[in-house]
Amino acid sequence: MHLPNPAELLPQMATALIEHLNQRQIREPRFIGIRTGGVWVAQALLEHLGRTDALGVLDVSFYRDDFTQNGLHPQVQPSELPFEVDGQHLVLIDDVLMSGRTIRAALNELFDYGRPASVTLVSLLDLNARELPIRPDVVGATLSLDAGQRVKLTGPAPLLLDLQTLANRD
Amino acid sequence: MTPTDAKRPLQLNDQGQLRHFLTLDGLPRDLLTELLDTADSFLEVGARAVKKVPLLRGKTVCNVFFENSTRTRTTFELAAQRLSADVISLNVSTSSTSKGETLFDTLRNLEAMAADIFVVRHADSGAAHFIAEHVCPNLAIINGGDGRHAHPTQGMLDMLTIRRHKGNFENLSVAIVGDILHSRVARSNMLALKTLGCPDIRVIAPKTLLPVGIEQYGVKVYSDMTEGLRDVDVVIMLRLQRERMQGGLLPSEGEFYRLFGLTEQRLQLARPDALVMHPGPINRGVEIESAVADGPQSVILNQVTYGIAVRMAVLSMTMSGQTTQRQLNAEEQN
Amino acid sequence: MRSAILGARVIDPSSGLDQVTDLYLDGGKLAGIGQAPAGFAAQVSIDANGLVAAPGLVDLNVALREPGYSRKGNIASETLAAAAGGVTSLCCPPFTKPVLDTPAVAELILDRAREAGHTKVFPVGALSKGLAGEQLAELVALRDAGCVAFGNGLDSFRNARTLRRALEYAATFDLTVIFHSQDHDLAEGGLAHEGATASFLGLPGIPETAETVALARDLLLVEQTGVRAHFSQLTSARGAELIADAQARGLPVTADVALYQLILTDEALIDFSSLYHVQPPLRTPADRQGLRDAVKSGVISAISSHHQPHERDAKLAPFGATEPGISSVQLLLPLAMTLVQDGLLDLPTLLARLSSGPASALRLPAGRLAQGAAADILLFDPRASTLAGERWYSKGSNCPFIGHCLPGTVRYTLVDGHISYQA
Numbered sequence: 001m002h003l004p005n006p007a008e009l010l011p012q013m014a015t016a017l018i019e020h021l022n023q024r025q026i027r028e029p030r031f032i033g034i035r036t037g038g039v040w041v042a043q044a045l046l047e048h049l050g051r052t053d054a055l056g057v058l059d060v061s062f063y064r065d066d067f068t069q070n071g072l073h074p075q076v077q078p079s080e081l082p083f084e085v086d087g088q089h090l091v092l093i094d095d096v097l098m099s100g101r102t103i104r105a106a107l108n109e110l111f112d113y114g115r116p117a118s119v120t121l122v123s124l125l126d127l128n129a130r131e132l133p134i135r136p137d138v139v140g141a142t143l144s145l146d147a148g149q150r151v152k153l154t155g156p157a158p159l160l161l162d163l164q165t166l167a168n169r170d
Numbered sequence: 171m172t173p174t175d176a177k178r179p180l181q182l183n184d185q186g187q188l189r190h191f192l193t194l195d196g197l198p199r200d201l202l203t204e205l206l207d208t209a210d211s212f213l214e215v216g217a218r219a220v221k222k223v224p225l226l227r228g229k230t231v232c233n234v235f236f237e238n239s240t241r242t243r244t245t246f247e248l249a250a251q252r253l254s255a256d257v258i259s260l261n262v263s264t265s266s267t268s269k270g271e272t273l274f275d276t277l278r279n280l281e282a283m284a285a286d287i288f289v290v291r292h293a294d295s296g297a298a299h300f301i302a303e304h305v306c307p308n309l310a311i312i313n314g315g316d317g318r319h320a321h322p323t324q325g326m327l328d329m330l331t332i333r334r335h336k337g338n339f340e341n342l343s344v345a346i347v348g349d350i351l352h353s354r355v356a357r358s359n360m361l362a363l364k365t366l367g368c369p370d371i372r373v374i375a376p377k378t379l380l381p382v383g384i385e386q387y388g389v390k391v392y393s394d395m396t397e398g399l400r401d402v403d404v405v406i407m408l409r410l411q412r413e414r415m416q417g418g419l420l421p422s423e424g425e426f427y428r429l430f431g432l433t434e435q436r437l438q439l440a441r442p443d444a445l446v447m448h449p450g451p452i453n454r455g456v457e458i459e460s461a462v463a464d465g466p467q468s469v470i471l472n473q474v475t476y477g478i479a480v481r482m483a484v485l486s487m488t489m490s491g492q493t494t495q496r497q498l499n500a501e502e503q504n
Numbered sequence: 505m506r507s508a509i510l511g512a513r514v515i516d517p518s519s520g521l522d523q524v525t526d527l528y529l530d531g532g533k534l535a536g537i538g539q540a541p542a543g544f545a546a547q548v549s550i551d552a553n554g555l556v557a558a559p560g561l562v563d564l565n566v567a568l569r570e571p572g573y574s575r576k577g578n579i580a581s582e583t584l585a586a587a588a589g590g591v592t593s594l595c596c597p598p599f600t601k602p603v604l605d606t607p608a609v610a611e612l613i614l615d616r617a618r619e620a621g622h623t624k625v626f627p628v629g630a631l632s633k634g635l636a637g638e639q640l641a642e643l644v645a646l647r648d649a650g651c652v653a654f655g656n657g658l659d660s661f662r663n664a665r666t667l668r669r670a671l672e673y674a675a676t677f678d679l680t681v682i683f684h685s686q687d688h689d690l691a692e693g694g695l696a697h698e699g700a701t702a703s704f705l706g707l708p709g710i711p712e713t714a715e716t717v718a719l720a721r722d723l724l725l726v727e728q729t730g731v732r733a734h735f736s737q738l739t740s741a742r743g744a745e746l747i748a749d750a751q752a753r754g755l756p757v758t759a760d761v762a763l764y765q766l767i768l769t770d771e772a773l774i775d776f777s778s779l780y781h782v783q784p785p786l787r788t789p790a791d792r793q794g795l796r797d798a799v800k801s802g803v804i805s806a807i808s809s810h811h812q813p814h815e816r817d818a819k820l821a822p823f824g825a826t827e828p829g830i831s832s833v834q835l836l837l838p839l840a841m842t843l844v845q846d847g848l849l850d851l852p853t854l855l856a857r858l859s860s861g862p863a864s865a866l867r868l869p870a871g872r873l874a875q876g877a878a879a880d881i882l883l884f885d886p887r888a889s890t891l892a893g894e895r896w897y898s899k900g901s902n903c904p905f906i907g908h909c910l911p912g913t914v915r916y917t918l919v920d921g922h923i924s925y926q927a
Contacts, residue, residue: 067489386704
């Protein structure tokens with residue numbers, strides 16, 4: 001399994017994003033990264049776009065759907081959105097899109113801040129393993145993993161993708 | 171005698187996470203820090219337009235108060251609601267339970283009504299322990315104050331206040347003033363400060379208001395405000411109740427105020443930016459001068475806000491700990 | 505009925521006898537020690553090889569809870585529990601409902617005890633009417649109905665003058681008064697010993713001075729009035745010292761201690777366990793040591809279970825709302841054997857504290873193995889173990905020792921020659 005180098009994916013993601021925003025005439029996007037990997041990707045993307053926008057950081061721990069099974073995440077930190085959400089065009093950035101549940105949680109949280117005009121979803125990787133009807137607008141690369149395999153992003157510099165095999169579970 | 175590990179198994183699940191919140195005794199520093207960090211996150215929630223997160227949606231939090239309290243009960247209600255939980259509040263006066271239904275039966279009945287978390291306040295020390303151990307071990311039990319023994323959520327909100335305004339505990343000098351003998355807040359604060367590494371914890375009170383063996387908390391005892399307040403970073407004033415005069419513990423409120431009241435003049439003995447704290451409700455002119463309570467160094471109102479966040483953290487963490495334990499038990503059976 | 509107990513190590517503390525020999529019983533009395541009476545033919549023989557034969561234990565404070573507290577226990581159940589603990593004679597306190605301040609109540613208790621037939625019962629009558637500490641009870645009538653001594657429990661007389669009068673009255677008739685010395689005002693509201701543990705737990709404390717101040721007063725009044733006095737349920741080392749000083753001054757006072765006070769301290773309370781809620785309270789390790797030393801030296805000449813059985817609800821509440829008391833008479837022998845195991849006492853001394861000591865404190869016809877005396881005998885195996893709680897006869901399960909493995913096992917308890925308990 002050959003994992004792409006994130007640095008090589010960023011240029012075409014940046015281009016695709018610009019095109020997407022232009023098509024919709026979005027002039028003042030607000031960028032939000034999902035902690036932690038999404039924030040790294042967002043920072044790298046903004047750098048690539050040559051932009052100095054303030055980046056919002058979203059922690060979705062309180063909105064996950066697995067509290068009943070797995071309890072509270074041990075390292076919760078506050079979300080930090082340095083701008084209003086009401087009426088804004090948001091660009092939501094994450095590192096790995098798998099089941100779609102993280103994005104679902106992120107959307108729920110964003111809507112508790114206010115009513116955005118639109119949300120554009122950017123993801124470095126799409127693992128083609130959706131369990132919910134969530135689709136990305138901009139993707140770096142699409143991969144298919146075997147059962148029991150996971151991909152993890154390390155960072156913030158250099159950004160690297162790491163393939164992990166989960167220990168056997170009955 | 172030092173606090174033992176005997177309490178640890180009761181409050182913690184097999185992974186060392188909180189499953190009940192009864193006392194700060196036996197809780198490691200990492201756990202208290204995690205609690206403070208989680209509370210910080212919930213403070214952010216309270217600053218938004220929609221002050222809710224869906225964490226405890228579908229869960230029922232039952233406030234069972236055997237002792238009257240508007241303030242603590244209200245903040246627990248708010249905390250539970252902000253977690254999207256369903257909330258029931260019961261004010262059960264002690265006399266009604268002595269008329270027939272035992273504490274045991276009252277709580278078992280509530281458990282049968284599918285409560286998930288109990289917040290309990292009771293006049294008997296050890297009540298929360300009793301409930302966690304003998305009545306409802308599989309529900310998260312939060313101690314909202316038991317007799318003179320502990321008020322752990324108050325202890326933690328006081329710690330959050332200090333951390334947010336003063337930073338690291340390891341450089342601080344903190345004074346607790348007043349009726350230590352009868353105060354569960356003082357006991358929880360002393361334990362919390364010790365665990366979090368505060369090197370200089372002082373209590374200032376006349377002998378009649380100090381418990382025997384106070385040294386076991388690792389605090390320094392003063393009976394003089396001039397000495398005790400010198401250069402402290404934080405002053406925590408405790409409430410003095412009227413009944414203390416009747417018991418022969420003090421001659422009068424006036425004498426107490428003259429000797430131990432926190433006046434503007436006395437506050438100057440402390441560091442220039444020292445925090446003034448009080449668990450409330452305050453007795454103006456008895457333990458604290460109005461000008462100080464309302465003054466720039468007072469964080470008494472902030473304490474209330476922090477209290478909601480701390481209680482949200484406690485509710486979530488114990489719910490999480492109970493859930494995890496249930497999982498572990500289920501896995502063990504398979 | 506003629507029986508023989510063969511090959512036991514016979515220990516009789518009052519005579520100093522300690523040897524392997526045989527006992528011969530006839531008509532409920534000890535007919536011979538070591539040598540069968542002429543023409544004796546045993547109908548029943550007990551092979552007591554490897555066992556110790558001692559005077560049946562004498563427990564000075566066993567609450568039978570009858571009349572009036574049937575949820576907690578009754579005479580049949582609690583005397584059976586006592587017999588299983590090796591007890592052949594016990595004193596029951598006056599805290600019944602109605603209070604033991606009339607002959608009728610004493611007679612009821614004695615009748616029920618005879619019916620049950622497990623142990624001999626010697627009631628302790630109330631010193632004041634209703635135990636209220638104000639008016640004197642009819643002590644002589646109570647004595648004639650079978651009361652062997654008089655007490656008022658932990659509720660001391662508030663008025664020292666009234667107490668003095670009561671003591672003088674008792675002294676007139678050579679009656680023994682049992683003191684549980686505790687100053688009402690110093691102890692008020694307290695749940696545990698006033699020390700570091702109670703402070704940490706936020707439990708109101710009972711200071712040591714609650715005991716010592718009352719003891720000092722009571723000892724001086726005993727001296728003034730000349731009443732026969734027994735001081736019960738000591739809890740502090742200082743208190744034991746006061747007794748020792750009084751005895752050294754020539755005051756003929758005796759004292760007992762609860763067995764659990766020699767074993768437990770206030771540190772046991774750390775989990776708020778109501779099983780350790782007792783009045784007067786458990787105190788510090790230093791107090792426990794002082795009490796143990798006093799038992800060893802004989803200043804305290806009697807060890808009692810201070811048995812107080814309770815129904816489950818009485819202990820199933822937050823600490824301050826529970827009733828005080830431990831149910832432990834069934835474990836009197838094996839629990840006391842831990843004192844031998846610890847090296848504090850040798851076996852004959854332990855047996856003295858459990859039999860001859862208590863008997864002579866209250867002048868009871870018990871506590872000795874002698875020719876012609878009643879055949880009240882305990883046979884136990886000092887090398888076996890008892891799993892506390894395996895078979896439990898008391899109605900009260902409020903015992904923190906349940907589940908513990910204790911040294912020694914009661915094999916037979918005989919009262920007036922008949923077997924009242926057999927393992």
